[in-house]
Amino acid sequence: MIEQLTSLEAPNTGVRFADFEAFCATYRQRQDALSLIKQLNQMTKAVQRHRGMSMALLAGSTLFQGDFNVLQHQVERRLASLEVFAAQTGLLSARDKENLHNAWHTIRADWQGDDVIDNFELHSHFIEQLQVMIAALAKLLERPVSVLVAAEAGLDLPGEDASGYPKMFKQIELLNFAARQVTTMAEQVGRIRALSTYAAAKGFCDYHHDRKLRYAISTARSSNEKLRHQTERLESVLTGALPSLSMIKTYELKLMFLLNTVESDVLSGMTITTNSHNLFKLATEIIDVYLKVVDDAMDLVSRWNDEDLEGWLCLV
Numbered sequence: 001m002i003e004q005l006t007s008l009e010a011p012n013t014g015v016r017f018a019d020f021e022a023f024c025a026t027y028r029q030r031q032d033a034l035s036l037i038k039q040l041n042q043m044t045k046a047v048q049r050h051r052g053m054s055m056a057l058l059a060g061s062t063l064f065q066g067d068f069n070v071l072q073h074q075v076e077r078r079l080a081s082l083e084v085f086a087a088q089t090g091l092l093s094a095r096d097k098e099n100l101h102n103a104w105h106t107i108r109a110d111w112q113g114d115d116v117i118d119n120f121e122l123h124s125h126f127i128e129q130l131q132v133m134i135a136a137l138a139k140l141l142e143r144p145v146s147v148l149v150a151a152e153a154g155l156d157l158p159g160e161d162a163s164g165y166p167k168m169f170k171q172i173e174l175l176n177f178a179a180r181q182v183t184t185m186a187e188q189v190g191r192i193r194a195l196s197t198y199a200a201a202k203g204f205c206d207y208h209h210d211r212k213l214r215y216a217i218s219t220a221r222s223s224n225e226k227l228r229h230q231t232e233r234l235e236s237v238l239t240g241a242l243p244s245l246s247m248i249k250t251y252e253l254k255l256m257f258l259l260n261t262v263e264s265d266v267l268s269g270m271t272i273t274t275n276s277h278n279l280f281k282l283a284t285e286i287i288d289v290y291l292k293v294v295d296d297a298m299d300l301v302s303r304w305n306d307e308d309l310e311g312w313l314c315l316v
Helices: 017-058 065-089 094-108 116-140 145-153 165-202 207-238 245-250 252-266 276-313
Strands: none
Touching: 017 065, 017 094, 017 116, 017 145, 017 165, 017 276, 065 094, 094 116, 116 165, 145 165, 145 276, 165 207, 165 252, 165 276, 207 245, 207 252, 245 252, 245 276, 252 276
């Protein structure tokens, strides 16, 4: 019945059914993409923790064993859910799904016998794949559904100029910030967490880990400067629409404390006195704040998506 009406106008609207179909399909695809980004973000958080805990276990620590067993089971369930959801929505390619499956299988298989650097690199490669997928999905969301569909239908939505640029620029900035800058910063702290936790569990930091840690800290300091400036800009642009943004600045002191502790103790060349579990816990607090901002940003884009739907329905 709908197929027979797609070339006709919807009753009393002056809009073709095909336009309604296009809007609804685009709206639904964006909601699915936002949900998938949040799933990938949570998967990233879990794999980052798995990396840190497995490296501590390889160093001989037993402090993380119970949490590690629970986490490993959760990662399995998250991956299975991701694969099913991706298959149902068609938003990840067959190659993407295969890469995720193979990356996790490689990490999970006989990890107890891994060289610790291999363990670190395998996890980091998996996380990089997850972040590339997040960025690609965010790119698809840059043009608000109202701008995309209304432009194709030759319509204007109320409350926006004909181009829709103000809303689109705001959405582009937020998506780039959350899906690229914040996730990158979280991963840099995640690498510091994994390497410093391993070294603290061993009681000393060897040359290879020392080099990697120094580079990770230098990169994190540089990225934090850029993140701070963009956070301040978005706070002004979004005018309170994303409250968790303020937590990035609030936790900057904890970030500096973490970086200074690692530099002064883990990289001191002396016996490390900081407890590995305390290092892991502090870094985790910071990472969780970053990844919450990513989730909250996707929730905000979802609300904007709903506003687009309401604006579409209220066209006169």
